[in-house]
Amino acid sequence: MYTRRIFPIKGVIKWTRRHIFFFLILSTIPVVLFDVVGLKWLHVPWLPLGVMGTAVAFIVSFKNNASYDRLWEARKIWGGIVNASRSWTIMVKDFINNDHTKEQFSNDQLHGIHKELVHRHVAWLTALRYQLRADKPWEQHLKAGKSNREFRESQFLVCEDTIPIEEAIKGYISEDEYKEVFAKGNRASQLLGVQSKRLKELKQQDLIEDFRHMELSNMLVEFYTLQGKSERIKNFPYPRQFATLNYMFVWIFIILLPFGIMEGFEEIGEHIFTDLAGHESHSSALHKAQEFIAKHFVWFSIPFSTLLAWVFHTMEAIGENTENPFEGGPNDVPITNMSRGIEIDIRQLIDDTDIPEPYTWKNDIIM
Numbered sequence: 001m002y003t004r005r006i007f008p009i010k011g012v013i014k015w016t017r018r019h020i021f022f023f024l025i026l027s028t029i030p031v032v033l034f035d036v037v038g039l040k041w042l043h044v045p046w047l048p049l050g051v052m053g054t055a056v057a058f059i060v061s062f063k064n065n066a067s068y069d070r071l072w073e074a075r076k077i078w079g080g081i082v083n084a085s086r087s088w089t090i091m092v093k094d095f096i097n098n099d100h101t102k103e104q105f106s107n108d109q110l111h112g113i114h115k116e117l118v119h120r121h122v123a124w125l126t127a128l129r130y131q132l133r134a135d136k137p138w139e140q141h142l143k144a145g146k147s148n149r150e151f152r153e154s155q156f157l158v159c160e161d162t163i164p165i166e167e168a169i170k171g172y173i174s175e176d177e178y179k180e181v182f183a184k185g186n187r188a189s190q191l192l193g194v195q196s197k198r199l200k201e202l203k204q205q206d207l208i209e210d211f212r213h214m215e216l217s218n219m220l221v222e223f224y225t226l227q228g229k230s231e232r233i234k235n236f237p238y239p240r241q242f243a244t245l246n247y248m249f250v251w252i253f254i255i256l257l258p259f260g261i262m263e264g265f266e267e268i269g270e271h272i273f274t275d276l277a278g279h280e281s282h283s284s285a286l287h288k289a290q291e292f293i294a295k296h297f298v299w300f301s302i303p304f305s306t307l308l309a310w311v312f313h314t315m316e317a318i319g320e321n322t323e324n325p326f327e328g329g330p331n332d333v334p335i336t337n338m339s340r341g342i343e344i345d346i347r348q349l350i351d352d353t354d355i356p357e358p359y360t361w362k363n364d365i366i367m
Helices: 009-036 046-095 107-133 140-144 146-155 165-172 175-182 187-204 210-235 240-276 285-295 297-322 335-349
Strands: none
Touching: 009 240, 009 297, 046 107, 046 210, 046 240, 046 297, 046 335, 107 165, 107 175, 107 187, 107 210, 107 335, 165 175, 175 187, 187 210, 240 285, 240 297, 285 297
16 A cells, blocks of 8 residues: 555656557557658548547546455455454453353463464464465466566565465464464464364353353454455456456557547648748748648657557556455555554553564555
8 A cells, every 4th residue: 555645756657667668659650651651541530539538438437446446345344354353352351251260260371361362363364364465367467567576576565475474373373273274275264263163162161151252253253254355355356358348448549549649730730831821931940940840740649649548558557456455566455564553453452472563664655
């Protein structure tokens, strides 16, 4: 997540520079054929191209709205995880006590149980974020793209790419639980299963009575629900048929755009040339320079065509880079930072020790 008010213009230009150069070349070729080679018939009427541009603008807008909805839903889900994690910790701290036990547990023993359940919850958060950061087939082209890869390597760090999940989780659960969890597929689900089994054991020890056990179990159900919602976004992409057609239509418009703009700039040049005919002096250097510009005014279509192509392509690229809110990009939901924030918060609630410091991020990009 980018935290400054606006992206630096320099960064946006650098990110899209390869396409800008390509659009310049794409815009120059028709003008050369039109003005130098003399193929004056080589143009497309602006009316149908304008209608097509309007349709493409609607399609790009639809995709960007859908991408934003996916991003915002992901943020709401993780906001729910933040709130539910705090509620879980308060329940663990207040519900698990000696109120109904026959054999009294010491404060240190009770604190150890609280710490165990909270640490296992941190392990669940860790496993979940690693699962959400894993690459999916429809996400790989974004990370493999040269511009995205350069930006990723120079501007921000994804912790899940550098720290193995085994190392990140091992300090929060026992060795037996570690072996049990990593022997199966969905590690986050397995950790919630272990948590449920532990609650049952605590109930059998009378550390939790029936009502409190039910409330804590309901919190585990809530975690399963929030995990499932996150997995729904992660495992179901923006429909590929829409994404593919959107990509094709944008590029068709970009390719045809220079052919539609040239004729309009040629007409402007002709109007200028007609106006110059009424000048008193036709021999001055200024007049001849103006005549030359008027005759070749079509060349001004190159920067305008490049600008329009850049706008449409960049909007399409923004939607493409926003539709997967967990992949580990600079516009994603900062689940790594949120997980660390939750860990600090809930461990402080139980007066834990050795609490980690918040992550330090660079270039105003929080992951």
